[in-house]
Amino acid sequence: MNDLPEHELLSAHLDGELTAAEEACVGQFLSENPAARQLLDDLRNVSVTVQALPELRLGEDLSGHVLRQAERAILTGPGKPSIPEPASPPPTRRWQELFRRAVTSRGVAWSGAALAIALLIMLSSSPERQRERDVALAPKPPARDAVATAEAEQQDVAEVAELWAADEARDDRLGVEADPETKSARKEAVTREALNRAAAPAPAAALPPSERPVALPPPPKPELAAPRMAPAMPLDMAEEPPDVPRQPAKPGQLAVEEAEARDNAMAAGELERREAGIPADSPVLLVHCDITPEAAREGAFDQILASQQIVLHDDQAQARRAGRFARSQDADREVGELPGRAKRQLADFDARERHSDGAFDVVLVEATPGQVAATLDQLAQLPDQFLAVSVKPAPGVASQQDLRRFSRAAPPAGRGLEEPKQRLRAAAMPDGQPKPAEEAKATEAAEKQVDKMEQRLSSQAGEGAVPPGRVGSAPMAGRGPQRFGNGRAGYGGAGSLQLGAPQADAVASGRVNGDAKGLAPPESESEPADQYRVLFVLRVVSPDLMTAPAASSIAPAAPSAPAADIDGAAAEPAPAAEAKDDNG
Amino acid sequence: MSDDDLLIEQTLAGRSAAFGELVCKYQGRLFNTVVHVAGNAEDARDIVQDAFVQAFLKLESFRHNAAFYTWLYRIAFNTAISHRRSRRPAVSIEQARANTNAEPVDTTEGADAVLLRKERCQQVRDAIARLKEEYRAVVVLREIDGCCYETIAEILDLPIGTVRSRLYRGRMQLLQELKETFAAEETPGH
Numbered sequence A: 001m002n003d004l005p006e007h008e009l010l011s012a013h014l015d016g017e018l019t020a021a022e023e024a025c026v027g028q029f030l031s032e033n034p035a036a037r038q039l040l041d042d043l044r045n046v047s048v049t050v051q052a053l054p055e056l057r058l059g060e061d062l063s064g065h066v067l068r069q070a071e072r073a074i075l076t077g078p079g080k081p082s083i084p085e086p087a088s089p090p091p092t093r094r095w096q097e098l099f100r101r102a103v104t105s106r107g108v109a110w111s112g113a114a115l116a117i118a119l120l121i122m123l124s125s126s127p128e129r130q131r132e133r134d135v136a137l138a139p140k141p142p143a144r145d146a147v148a149t150a151e152a153e154q155q156d157v158a159e160v161a162e163l164w165a166a167d168e169a170r171d172d173r174l175g176v177e178a179d180p181e182t183k184s185a186r187k188e189a190v191t192r193e194a195l196n197r198a199a200a201p202a203p204a205a206a207l208p209p210s211e212r213p214v215a216l217p218p219p220p221k222p223e224l225a226a227p228r229m230a231p232a233m234p235l236d237m238a239e240e241p242p243d244v245p246r247q248p249a250k251p252g253q254l255a256v257e258e259a260e261a262r263d264n265a266m267a268a269g270e271l272e273r274r275e276a277g278i279p280a281d282s283p284v285l286l287v288h289c290d291i292t293p294e295a296a297r298e299g300a301f302d303q304i305l306a307s308q309q310i311v312l313h314d315d316q317a318q319a320r321r322a323g324r325f326a327r328s329q330d331a332d333r334e335v336g337e338l339p340g341r342a343k344r345q346l347a348d349f350d351a352r353e354r355h356s357d358g359a360f361d362v363v364l365v366e367a368t369p370g371q372v373a374a375t376l377d378q379l380a381q382l383p384d385q386f387l388a389v390s391v392k393p394a395p396g397v398a399s400q401q402d403l404r405r406f407s408r409a410a411p412p413a414g415r416g417l418e419e420p421k422q423r424l425r426a427a428a429m430p431d432g433q434p435k436p437a438e439e440a441k442a443t444e445a446a447e448k449q450v451d452k453m454e455q456r457l458s459s460q461a462g463e464g465a466v467p468p469g470r471v472g473s474a475p476m477a478g479r480g481p482q483r484f485g486n487g488r489a490g491y492g493g494a495g496s497l498q499l500g501a502p503q504a505d506a507v508a509s510g511r512v513n514g515d516a517k518g519l520a521p522p523e524s525e526s527e528p529a530d531q532y533r534v535l536f537v538l539r540v541v542s543p544d545l546m547t548a549p550a551a552s553s554i555a556p557a558a559p560s561a562p563a564a565d566i567d568g569a570a571a572e573p574a575p576a577a578e579a580k581d582d583n584g
Numbered sequence B: 001m002s003d004d005d006l007l008i009e010q011t012l013a014g015r016s017a018a019f020g021e022l023v024c025k026y027q028g029r030l031f032n033t034v035v036h037v038a039g040n041a042e043d044a045r046d047i048v049q050d051a052f053v054q055a056f057l058k059l060e061s062f063r064h065n066a067a068f069y070t071w072l073y074r075i076a077f078n079t080a081i082s083h084r085r086s087r088r089p090a091v092s093i094e095q096a097r098a099n100t101n102a103e104p105v106d107t108t109e110g111a112d113a114v115l116l117r118k119e120r121c122q123q124v125r126d127a128i129a130r131l132k133e134e135y136r137a138v139v140v141l142r143e144i145d146g147c148c149y150e151t152i153a154e155i156l157d158l159p160i161g162t163v164r165s166r167l168y169r170g171r172m173q174l175l176q177e178l179k180e181t182f183a184a185e186e187t188p189g190h
Helices: A005-015 A020-032 A034-051 A063-076 A091-103 A105-124 A144-153 A157-174 A180-199 A256-275 A293-297 A300-307 A314-324 A331-337 A340-353 A369-380 A398-406 A418-428 A436-460 A501-508 A548-553 A564-569 A575-582 B003-012 B016-038 B041-057 B068-086 B093-100 B111-129 B133-144 B149-156 B160-186
Strands: A134-137 A284-291 A359-367 A386-392 A532-540
Touching: A005 A020, A005 A034, A005 B160, A020 A034, A034 B111, A034 B133, A034 B160, A063 B016, A063 B041, A284 A293, A284 A300, A284 A369, A293 A300, A293 A532, A300 A359, A300 A369, A359 A369, A369 A386, A369 A398, A369 A532, A386 A398, B003 B016, B003 B068, B016 B041, B016 B068, B016 B111, B016 B133, B041 B068, B068 B133, B068 B149, B111 B133, B111 B160, B133 B149, B133 B160, B149 B160
Parallel strands: A134 A359, A284 A532
Antiparallel strands: A284 A386, A359 A532
16 A cells, blocks of 8 residues: 555544544545545554553563663763763773773782682671761762761772771881882781681671761771782781881871771771772872861761762761761770771770870762862862861872872961961062063072971971972971962962962973862863762861871871881971971 | 643752653653564663663753653654664564463464454564665654644654645555555465
8 A cells, every 4th residue: 555645644533643634634534535444444453452562561570680780871881970070081991991900910910809709708798897887978869878878888999998007007007118029928928817817706796787987997807808810928928027116106196097097998998998899090089187176066077079070879978977076985885896907996995086186087078189189179278177188099099199298187286387487478479470481480489498497397397308309299287288379260360379289380391270180170171071089088177176196197198208207206306387487 | 831841950950769750651652663663672672771761861952842741752752763774683572472472362263263363463663674774764653653744844853744645645655555465365376
């Protein structure tokens, strides 16, 4: 049968989708054409036959699968949600980078470790190990239930990583840089040690998992990180050398490396988790922050996160406001049940905590570099609420290194070099508004002087040697927050130019006011698109308890600085005080 | 505000369970439609799940000038089309029917009648599976899901005239297929 326009109308006539005029036309066509009536009947039969097909049912509820897969997509990137999504590198570049990482020996080692971890967790995870963890995802919709589940399932990896990190911290304290093989072997030894501990009767848990402070490690469990690809080393290698006397924690000195070791362990645990399969490309930035009790009660930190569209789940934010911020005193009991090294760490941490209100919280967020920088900038601008901030970038992550500039000590010790810097700049630019070339030259000269001063003060204050090329970027206790002009309104601007190390580099290379990685505002198109995790360790501290040594102790240690000098820093005058003396 | 809009708002506010309710509400209907486009139950399940995941991830971009299920179907059909092009050729929907136990057995029906009815159903499904892809989507949305032309046009991003035309052609192709099938059955020796 030839297709006529009227035939098409017959089909639509069946569905009642014709206009009145078309219906009239079809009526006339049908009345005059028996073949059309036959066709209409055939089409009706076809329609009825298809519609009579029984329904095929799915037979399962997909909602759980959907939410889990969506969460995975959010975490791993390809399905990044549409909300604040800065420009991302082309997919080909991303794959090239992933491939490059995969073929490196480190990548192979981590992949093997990740696989083993995943298997161990899969075989032996149990509900009792699930603990609360604050995870805020910058993008909406957050779907946090799945995140919490996934994190709880892999929580135990952090324990072994913590032991490993403790060794790393000890090296830092002793000023020893272990070679990669030693580190690998040490990790393996720690792993075996933990396995041995797991074989012994486990101590009874002092607290139900849900009541434990987040930062405390769980009781020993058999799930362990797989050893890295390195020669096996004796178990003793993981122990502290007997000839090294352990420095007792002094009030104000805080044994900050121990707290850092715990935080690093948590971060390392996160990295292990990522290596285990979920997010493979997101190193953790650690941020210690001392917050006043008032600011803690008012939820100042949550407000800052919210202002950057880093969304905390309502329940968790409320939980913190409702008092989860307050540390459980029962945590001390757990300390007593921990094995030797971890116990010492926590004991030292407690020594530090005695200088605070004893309350702390850990908030893990995932955000873009722009959001992180803006968050840290806000923390820096509220010194009355956030008394001190210490930023610890993940090793080897270039985009995080610049964030060290947001580290600052408490106000008494934190004003250190800003005044001399400003005076030097003012001296170099007497007119106030020099031409760009003059400005660059003047700021470069001023910065050199300041850098020399910083280097000398760092050395005197026990921060250890700093590589010459990174003098300015080495963290300093007396260094205040800096904002860097990039010529954009609302984010610094040329008028408020204060040069730090990255900018000093930029000045040296002629890129004054140029965009440096990690310095762009959140809405910038030039910022790196990849998100990474940030672990905020918030400690509630009363301003009147915030002595200068205590504040300086949370300043980040330079990666290459011998940590033994940090211990000595407390006995030396605070860097800020030195700076003042230096400038008369 | 409709129930769907309310659930969407709650999802965007962070209550992911609200989206789970949307999944429960639409997964059966969507699966029953998509399985005829995908050609087999396994692919259809994957497509439905992927469609919901994509919907969740892009929920903020959903404009409330269309019904949620229309938007969801659009995602699902796009997913199905790309899925069908990239995956194995569709196998018989008979397998899906067997897997899902979709057809309730009428106990008052004789065994031969049941067998015949099932066979007829499978022949119809096979005929649908043999339709051109462009016709199949329209026919399935109209006959299986009961969508109006406007909705079909919205889901498939087509003009209504094209929907009408494709539906007619699809029905004609089905008519031809089924006539041949049923005629062969009625021929002596079959």
